[in-house]
Amino acid sequence: MNRSIKNSGGHIASAIIFPMLIVVMTSVATIFGLMSWSARLSDEAAEESQHKLLAGAVQLTQNYISKKQTGVVIWDEAFHAVNDPVPNRNWIRNNMMNWLSRNHGFTRSVLVDSDFEVASVYAHDENSDWMSPKVLDELRPAIAKVRARYITSFKKTPSGLFRFMPQNGDTHLSIAETGVVPLTGEPFMFTAAAVVPQIQSVFAERQPPAVLVSMIPLRGQKLAKISDMSRLDGFVLANEQTDRSGVGTYQLESPRGENIGVIAWQASRPGTQMLERINPFLAVAAFLIAAVVIAVTLFTRQMTKRLARSEAKAVHAASHDALSGLPNRSSFQALLTSALETGEQNGTNTAVVYIDLDHFKDINDTLGHSAGDRVIVAVANRLKQVLPRNGIVSRISGDEFAMVISKCENDEWLEYILDQVQDEIARPVKVGSREIFASLSMGAAIAPKDGKNPDELLRKADIALYDAKANGRNRRSFFEPTMEHHVQSKDEMSRELRLALRNDQLDLAYQPQSDTDAKKIVSVEALARWTKEDGTVVPPSQFIPVAEETGLINDLGIWVLNKACARAHDWPGVVVSVNVSPNQFKHPRFVEKVMAILAANDLPPQRLEIEVTESVFAGRDDSVLNALRRLKGLGVKVALDDFGSGYSSLSYLRRFPFDTLKIDRDFVSDMNGNPEAEAILVSIIQLGKALGMTIVAEGIETIDQIRFLQVHDCHRMQGYFISRPLTSVALSKFLKDFHNENSEDLAGSFDARPRAAKG
Incomplete structure (x- = not known):
């Protein structure tokens, strides 16, 4: 062996x-x-590297001189001076060209106006003969590029005007071109930049800019600086250089691509030096x-x-999340498939749990992404700690995790595991000296009861997660078929609503508001109504929330506003009130849309009233207040609807002067024989009057409510006792009967109130 x-x-x-x-x-x-x-x-290779190093030093120097020129080319005063029909040449010379010479060493400058004509020439030695048609011709390509980039930086707005929006998104960076140009027999570095305003402006049309070209000789200080930056030996500037061994050259070219000189240096030859040293030892x-x-x-x-x-x-990194170390989405799919196959073979249940951190974006926004990363790592470690044996936990995306729990005996056992998860996550996460409290929502689907396919189970777990978040967050939901039906119904309703809006198949109902004496209808509230082609009536309580969730509320709101303003002409002297969703105020051009609708329907702004609720202020105080103030400035009335239903109504009344205050119907319905409710109602009426607002009581259903409100001088009343919501045709007839016949039956009932109430 x-x-x-x-x-x-x-x-x-x-x-x-x-x-x-x-x-x-x-x-x-x-x-x-x-x-x-x-x-x-x-x-x-060494010579090529040195060539690149020198090219980089030249480019950095050009960028540096371009940056120094920024102070005079991005300047409102300079912009107006050079674009004035009669430019102030002395001002331009002293405040732009001479300033650049004194502070940054630019020895020559020329201003080319918007017609590509020389508007002003400067030389530090007062000799302006250097500027010639040939020099201008050499500079023409660079100036043309600046003008073209300036023109293309304007974007047309929906109003037809042009807004200056540079591609880099920063209006504080100049639109400039740099290069080298021959001048008086030697190369000069130049920077050509458009003269633009500091403040972003809107223009009726795009005009070529005036371009300031500033020059500085390449010899002397600038050449020495380039030499220091590149750290090359034997650095010289020459008109031309013959090819010689060991000498590197960098060709200087004008904007037209013509050779105007070279920078030469003693090139290092590491290969030759190495060969000379190594030969004795070969x-x-x-x-x-x-x-x-x-x-x-x-x-x-x-x-x-x-x-x-x-x-x-590498294999581990491809299948795991870099931050948490957990399997990633693609790996999780394979692990889930394997777990389901094992469960099917063993005849056991397998649970899939989707997990989403609640309000995780708030942590990133307030404490920074590093704190958010710490929370993600902490959550990942805690999930691994409470995970049963043979369980799987994965990070699906930013703040989403998923778990697979094999051999899931029953729902109670799974709830016990999820209780442990929530208890573990409820413990604070220490980030420096700060404690961060996180919570999560979970949705679970169980195989084979809820399906055997991985994609189907994940989809159903996601539906259950949506249910958990929709019902208050920091909770869990197990998938039920009704959830899927709800999601499908909502999706179907959103598609039908979108089609109904497109085909103008919705309608409006109008509920009148009477004055204090109930002798005159002073306002009507427009209410969206939807009856399908098959006659099915969809209540607003169903399709309005769907419109809010799917973003259709913007289109629906504009449709209601336009229809209401169009029909307002049928009821002269009556104010039309329209509810506006909080999401509509998030649209940056909402006020402009309202103005356009008023103009298109030739309706005075004073005849439109916008109704908002307290929720419209949530998270966007400044933008909402600005929009409301703009509407109020136009003459549109603004009403605070459902006053008293929130906890901070008084702060909104203080911050924004509403025209109208609509008392929530719950206060009116509760006041009958209830001293506390009546006292609150009277206090709200007195508060609104003290603030100079028109008071509207909603939900009037009895004559006693009318009489009570009349005694306390409530300005307007709305409810079924006055009238139910009516179609536009029915409203026209109602107004005619109400006014022409002086509402004999209704008024007679009102006149039966105590005489003291008339005061």
């Missing part, structure tokens, strides 16, 4: 050593040629090659092991 091993070793030695000897002999024969070739490549190297081969062999073995470890790390 030992002989067999030895023979095997000998065969291996023969198989390795003899070919290696041949390699060594061949290497000795070819090493001189290889070294010479390598040296030449090294020299060329013979010795031949004998050392064998040792090197052995060393390389050993090194290769080590590298093979390292490569295997690196490959294992």
Whole structure:
């Protein structure tokens, strides 16, 4: 057996050593040629690297002078001065060109106006003869690029005007081109920049800009700075340079691509130097090659092991989340599939749980993304701690996790596991000296009861998660078929509502509001109504929330507003009131849309009343207040609806002067025989009057409510006792009967109130 091993070793030695000897002999024969070739490549690579280094130094210098020019080209006063029909040349010379010369060393400047004509020329030695048609022709390509970039930086707004919006998004960066141009026999660096205003403005049309070209000689200080930056030896500037060994050259070109000079330097030749040093030792190297081969062999073995470890790390990184170390989405899909197959074979249940951190964006926004990352890592570690054996937890996306729990005995056992999860996550996460409290919502689906397909289970777990978040967050929901039906119904309703809006298949109902004496209808509230083609009536309580969730509320709101304003002409002297959703105020052009609708329907703003609730202020105080103030400034009335239903109504009354205050119907319905409710109602009426507002009571259903409100001088009343919501045709007839006949039956009932109430 030992002989067999030895023979095997000998065969291996023969198989390795003899070919290696041949390699060594061949290497000795070819090493001189290889070294010479390598040296030449090294020299060329070094020269190319130095060339790039010099090019970078030149570009940095050009960027630097361009930045120094920014102070005078992005300046409202300069913009108006150069674009004035009669430019103030002395001002331009003193405040732009001479300032650049004194502060930044620009020895020459020229201003080219919007017609591509020379408007002003400057030289630090007061000799302006340097500016010639030839120089302008050399600069023309750079100036043309600046003008073109300036023109394309304007974006047309929906109003037809043009707004200056540079591609980089920063109006504080100049639109400039830099380069080198020949001047008086030597190269000058120049920067050409458009003169633009500081404040972002809107223009009726796009006009080419005036362009300021500022120059500085390349010789002297600038050349020395480039030399220092590039750290090249033998740095010189020449008109031309013949090719010489060991001398590197950088060609200077004008904007038209013409050669105007070169920068030369003593190029380092590391390859040649290396070859000169290594030649004496080349013979010795031949004998050392064998040792090197052995060393390389050993090194290769080590590298093979390292490569295997690196490959294992790469495979892990491809299937795991880098931050939390948990399996990622793609890996989770495979793990879930495997778990479901195992569960099916063993006849056991497998639960899939979707987890979403509540309000995680608030943590990132208030404490920063690093704090958010700490929370993610903490949550991942805690989920792993409470996970049962053979369970799987994965990070699906930013703040979403998913778990697979095998051998799920029953719902009670799963609830016990999820209780542990919530208890563990409820513990604060320490970030520095701050404690962060996180909560999560969970949705679970169980195989095979809820499905066997991974995608189907994930979809149903996601539906259950949506149910948990919709019902208050920080809770869990198990999938039920009714949830899927609800999602499908909502999706179907949103599609039908979108189609109904597109085909103008909705309608409006109008509920009148009477004055204090109930002798005159002073306002009507427009209410959206939807009856399908098959006659099915969809109540607003169903389709309004769907419109809010799907974003259709903007289209629906504009449709209601337009229809109400169009029909308002049928009822002269009556104010039309329209409810506006909080989401509508998030649209940046909501006020403009209201103005356009009023103009299109030729309706005075004073005849429109916008109704908002307290929720319209949530999260967007400043923008909402600005929009409301703009509407109020136009003459549109603004009403605070459902007053008293929230907890901070008084702060809104203080911050914004509403025209109308609508008392929530719950206060009116509760007041009958209830002293506390009546006292609150009277207090609200007195509060609104003290603030100079019109008071509207909603939900009037009895004559006693009317009489009570009349005694306390409530300005307007609305409810079924006055009238139910009516179609536009029915409303016209109602108004005619109400006014022409003086509402004999209704008024007679009102006149039966105590005389003291008339006061």
